[in-house]
Amino acid sequence: xxxxxxxxxxxxxxxxxxxxxxxxxxxxxxxxxxxxxxxxxxxxxxxxxxxxxxxxxxxxxxxxxxxxxxxxxxxxxxxxxxxxxxxxxxxxxxxxxxxxxxxxxxxxxxxxxxxxxxxxxxxxxxxxxxxxxxxxxxxxxxxxx
Numbered sequence: 477x478x479x480x481x482x483x484x485x486x487x488x489x490x491x492x493x494x495x496x497x498x499x500x501x502x503x504x505x506x507x508x509x510x511x512x513x514x515x516x517x518x519x520x521x522x523x524x525x526x527x528x529x530x531x532x533x534x535x536x537x538x539x540x541x542x543x544x545x546x547x548x549x550x551x552x553x554x555x556x557x558x559x560x561x562x563x564x565x566x567x568x569x570x571x572x573x574x575x576x577x578x579x580x581x582x583x584x585x586x587x588x589x590x591x592x593x594x595x596x597x598x599x600x601x602x603x604x605x606x607x608x609x610x611x612x613x614x615x616x617x618x619x620x621x
Contacts, residue, residue: 482580484508489545491555491562492573500575503555503562505548507607511576512588512614515539540614543574543590549597549608562610566592571615588618 489509490500517536526532547556555561565572571591578584590612598607 480580482578485579487579488575488577490575490577491565492575494572498573500573501555503545503547504550504553507546507548509545509576510543511586512540512543512590512618514618515541538617540588540616540618542593543576543588543612543614544610545612546607546609549606556608562592562595562608566595566610574612585621586618587621588614589616590614 487506487509489503489506491503492498492500516538518533519536520531521534522531547562550556551558551563553561556563558564558567564570569591571589573587573589575585575587578586592610593613594609594611596609598609600606
């Protein structure tokens with residue numbers, strides 16, 4: 477049976493405009509993306525009746541974690557700039573809807589709400605691209621489609 481593996485290119489990270497209907501715009505020049513996941517809190521429920529002297533656990537609330545991504549930073553680009561872009565969202569602490577569209581055969585998508593918790597412009601040097609690393613904190617449950 478042939479593999480179903482696929483490469484990341486040309487996945488797209490898109491940011492919602494909070495409109496009605498909401499329009500999603502592709503973030504320019506994304507280099508890499510680490511999608512959201514889930515970590516379930518482990519709650520210990522060990523008691524005097526726990527069998528064989530072993531701790532017992534149940535799962536509590538899920539944490540969707542963070543999305544991290546890098547870009548070739550362009551301060552004059554609408555999806556990056558200080559007026560309408562990522563920089564503006566970081567400063568204003570804006571919660572937005574986001575979508576990551578994968579490059580698989582069905583263009584699988586994970587949608588989530590998140591806020592920019594970190595935007596770091598990396599070293600500016602004479603012979604290298606200016607890049608930035610960003611972190612989004614996901615709030616609520618990501619939805620796969």
